[in-house]
Amino acid sequence: MSNYKYPNKLSFFNFLLRSTSIAKNPIPFHRKWFDEKGDSFAIKSPFYGHIILTRDIDFTKHILQKKHKKYHKSKIQTHYLSKYVGYGLLTSSGDYWLEQRRLIQPAFHKEKIQNLVDIIHKAIKDQVSQIKTDGFVDLYPIMNELAFEVVAKSLFNFSAQKEILSRLQFIIEKLQLFIVKELRMPYKKLWYTLNGDIKYHMKLVKESRAIISTIITQRKVSKAKHDDLLDMLLHAQYEDGTTMADTQIIDEILILFVAGHETTANALTFTFKLLAQEKEALIKVKEEVAKLDKQQIDPLQEITQLEYTKCCVEESLRLYPPAWITDRVNIEDDEFKAYALKKGTIIGSSIYELHRNEKYWKNPEAFVPERFSEENRKKCLPYFMPFGAGPRLCIGNNFAMYEMVLTVSEVLKCFNIETDEAQIKVNPLITLKPVGVKLRFTHNA
Template identity: 70%
Template sequence: MAYKYPDKIPFYKFLLKSSAIAKNPIPFHKQWFDEKDDTFSVKSPLYGHIILTRDSDIARHILQKNHKLYHKSKIQTKFLSKYVGYGLLTSSGEYWLKQRRLIQPAFHKKKIENLVSIIDKAIKTQVDSIQCHKELDLYPIMNELAFEVVAKSLFNYSAKKEILSRLQDIIEKLQVFIVKEIRQPHKKIWYTLKGEIKYHMKLVKESRDIIEAIIDERRHSGESHDDLLDMLLHAQYEDGSSMTNEQLIDEILILFVAGHETTANALTFTFTLLALHPEALNKATSEIKNINTSNPLEALNQLKYIRQCIDESLRLYPPAWITDRVNIEDDTIGNYHLKKGTMLGISIYEMHRNKKYWKHPEAFLPERFNDASKELQKHYMPFGAGPRLCIGNNFALYEMMLTLKAVLEKFEISTSTKKIKLNPLITLKPVDLKLRFEPKN
């Protein structure tokens, strides 16, 4: 059978716009999706055939129905893993499956429910430190909060402030550079000559040293904690062996990176959206007022509208805004017949705004998740889909719901932001979003 690819965008169009695309590819994706009916291809001299789609049938074929034929691309398994380790997020095939089976029990819903009071306490401590009476840059506040929650609930670790800040700073710098390297691979020699690669690899070593210190501290303490770190230290493969120190550092570094930053992004977008939509904010605040329990786990079951607000925020601004795969064998998707080694990108951001699937796709309408119908769920993938669905999705949702509850109980919020700005790096980052916190009487 002859290979058949979606409509092509000529490669020269990418070259002409390469620096603008490197800064923000989203407007270009949208323009070409609109032109080419949700899916287009390009033939790159570096990567061969590349397909980009916002079609949910294609996305589900790749991530669910035929997932065994699709592995993560070198962008994740090679470039990203060089900086954040070769763990659950960046591995593929048998190794990924082995690691997923080992770590999955720690993220079982019941296990996360046992952590809810620790998560809630960490959130409240952070919320109590928020400054009032002035407009603040929101992302750093949410970043610190999410980092503390991961450190305390998953690793029962109280870091010195400077260590925490340093790890956050390293993660931020690495992400910016990884994106530069991925989007402008033709500049690799220039980055090497300038010493940028060497500098960022030093940062990688420093981040791994910080994580190794956390592991060593736990091992030498002889103490037992019912947390993720204990579970990872004692987890055994089928042959009775445990993870090496390198594997442990890989997994913990990725859980720190993925577990705090995506949540910080999502919380920043959600609070801003609520501040921009007073009716939704009033409804959310009223729901919190009517909670009739002091038990955080029971409270979660009563936060129905808060959950809808988070779902809608994740639809409009999914932190994991794009994902990719490469087929390890020839495959047919609908009318397309793809050669082995084709790279496929799924724009979750654009799928979530595709007018074929969503009424008023650009509007913030939490009520659309009232019944969360099955039809809706087909086109909604903020945590991915299929066997590689984000392992920490329940943890993230509980944390976000409890953070909204803690903030809206204590503060009136408002913003002078008129338009939400973003920066699509590895995750979708909020830019210059401000929030004012006024204590409630």
């Protein structure tokens, strides 16, 4: 294929002029260029070659589902991310990824997650009981702590000390911030090497792996049985009957921490902020939660019956998807509609913009949980991708939904919530982070 054809081009010079602002927050620029150039546009970068950004549903499904074998995760994830968080499900590609996915998938089947619900619920209750009711408080740290505890308890149940887990939490957050700096400003790589930044963060990587290695060793020595994810990872067998090496287990655990706690903390922060702003929706959720609370049913039954609560969580995920952008690179030349794409083209699909594209959503900027009600959801689901799509759909999607619905229920059983600011600010790092969200919690009368 010699005559390559790309979507409307944006000059790299135009991009470079704004690079500092884009590094801080690319979303306003994406919106501007989508509006000017159409639902897909291209840039030719001296660092990464051809890059396409899209908010088109067909193009997104083409790379994630229909032609997924031609499209691997880009070096951004398989190389840059993996050196910090290991070569696990999120960062691996090809045959190795498929083998790992088949091995780990059973642990995340609905039935298995249902076994974890009691552990998840207890961790949520413990965290919610610590929420303070003195004025407006920063919401994200509370949700971050809660989500980290849920992942930690689900992974390790009772086999890790609080101080050790806090250290792990600190390291993971530090690494994520630095990964974003390195990705957004590749031209500063030499400076990061000279000023010791890379050396410092690689030291943190070593420490995080040592922490998890110690937990694995202690579990193996103790022979204790815990119905948690670590037990599953230790005992999962490949087709030939062998199990994962410790280094592989460490990779997968780091990925589960990185992918599993921060995305949920972000999503919960956005959900509570939106509910505090949208009083009608908040009243409906509180009524649904109170009604079920009187019935004293177990957490698993509660999840299935909190229908409107789930709609609110899904609508929050539509407006503020934590995995706000996903990328792929074609491993051979490809064609899509009028485009002819050279091998090695990076395609970034903006889930954030796709979820707000007027072609697919009526009144896309508004918070309307009813979109996801039983009678409406069929119209929405083809354009709803908060957990990705295709074979690489997020393995923890059921886990995350259970955790979020139970958290919203538990918080609103205990508290009323208020906000004093209409605006919602975001910081698009590897995940879409909320900025400066403050809520006031007051005990229910």
